[in-house]
Amino acid sequence: MSRGSMFYCFVGVVGAAFALLAGGVGEARAGGEVHEDRKLTASDAGAGDDFGVSVSVSGETAAVGATHDEPGSRGSAYVFWLGLTPTESYPPRDSIDARQPSDLACTELFGWDSIYIIFDGDAVGVRAWDFTVTVDPADMSPPGILNLVSSGNTARLKFDMRIPLSHWTIITHDASGFTTRIGALPADVNGDRRSGRLDILDLIDFLNDVRPELEIWQTDIDRNGEADPADILTEIDLFNGAGCFDQWNGTTLPE
Ligand SMILES: [Ca+2]
Ligand SMILES: [Ca+2]
Numbered sequence: 001m002s003r004g005s006m007f008y009c010f011v012g013v014v015g016a017a018f019a020l021l022a023g024g025v026g027e028a029r030a031g032g033e034v035h036e037d038r039k040l041t042a043s044d045a046g047a048g049d050d051f052g053v054s055v056s057v058s059g060e061t062a063a064v065g066a067t068h069d070e071p072g073s074r075g076s077a078y079v080f081w082l083g084l085t086p087t088e089s090y091p092p093r094d095s096i097d098a099r100q101p102s103d104l105a106c107t108e109l110f111g112w113d114s115i116y117i118i119f120d121g122d123a124v125g126v127r128a129w130d131f132t133v134t135v136d137p138a139d140m141s142p143p144g145i146l147n148l149v150s151s152g153n154t155a156r157l158k159f160d161m162r163i164p165l166s167h168w169t170i171i172t173h174d175a176s177g178f179t180t181r182i183g184a185l186p187a188d189v190n191g192d193r194r195s196g197r198l199d200i201l202d203l204i205d206f207l208n209d210v211r212p213e214l215e216i217w218q219t220d221i222d223r224n225g226e227a228d229p230a231d232i233l234t235e236i237d238l239f240n241g242a243g244c245f246d247q248w249n250g251t252t253l254p255e
Contacts, residue, residue: 039082040064051078081176084126089171089179090116096191096253097185097217098199100234101165103244110223111162111184113143115171117153123150130175131157136168136254143169155223166251185250187238189218193253201236209234 038060042051046069055067056252060083071077091097102109119126128148136141143159150156163169163184170181188204189199191214205211206219207229219227222234241247 011021025238035137040078042066042069042078044069046122060181069221071128072106082177084119084121084123086117086173086180087120088118088176089182090118091215091217093180094191095215096139096185096193097163098186098188098190098195098219099182099217099221100238100245101186101246102239104245106244111165112182113162114158115157115180115182117171117173117180119153119155121153123153123155124157125149128157130173132141132172132174134170135164136170138183140164140167166253168253183253185251185253186245187221187235187255189214189221189235191218191255195199195238195248195251197239197249200232200239203227203232203235 040052042049042064043082045051049066051066051069052064053067058062060081062080064078064080065075066078067075097112099110101111117123117126117131126148128145129146131145133142133145133153143161143163146158146160148155148157157171159169163182165184165186168181168183170177170179172179182191185193187195187197187199190202190211192198202211202214203221204221207227220230221227221231221238226231237243238245239247239249
């Protein structure tokens with residue numbers, strides 16, 4: 001079935017929901033008052049697309065038709081998630097934990113075992129099964145979500161393990177498609193997905209206030225709570241594989 005014919009089948013099932021989203025814009029009627037909850041726009045809007053000519057709502061998902069989205073009058077249907085949507089995470093997307101992954105004797109493991117997801121509204125109804133966790137490279141099982149605790153507009157996802165070294169851990173909010181990822185690559189001070197000797201220079205620059213923008217998880221290599229010259233020695237230990245450390249010089253994370 002062509003994309004255009006799929007659209008016209010879609011048009012046939014819309015109807016009552018059109019009144020809820022008049023003209024394709026989130027203009028909801030509640031208690032006799034009309035207010036705009038949110039405005040829906042096409043990601044590739046163009047003049048004459050007729051976006052909003054039809055709307056279908058099911059649960060917290062809306063499909064909006066555009067009869068002339070493409071040349072030759074091919075129509076399209078855009079699908080929108082109307083529910084609570086994540087806006088950011090903490091640590092932020094693409095953060096890399098450069099700190100030592102254990103103590104020198106390997107008796108205690110360190111690293112992130114949770115992430116905070118910030119929503120555009122009260123996160124009280126958010127559940128652990130709203131999310132999918134994967135890893136990149138996909139050569140091992142990803143962490144599971146042990147539990148989820150929400151407070152205000154923030155949900156904290158607690159994993160059942162620390163995020164794996166040399167991998168991205170990718171967290172996806174299935175309904176909205178929001179995704180974020182955090183990584184663990186010891187010694188990668190500058191966050192360029194590679195642990196190399198340039199990271200020592202960037203750590204020195206940070207300590208000299210030349211690169212003040214670096215985060216604590218990029219600079220407090222020995223995990224004592226602050227970045228100081230001792231972290232340079234620990235950085236070198238990570239490169240050389242001191243104690244029980246693996247050698248991290250030259251190791252990378254995927255794009
Ligand atoms: Ca680096
Ligand atoms: Ca330190």
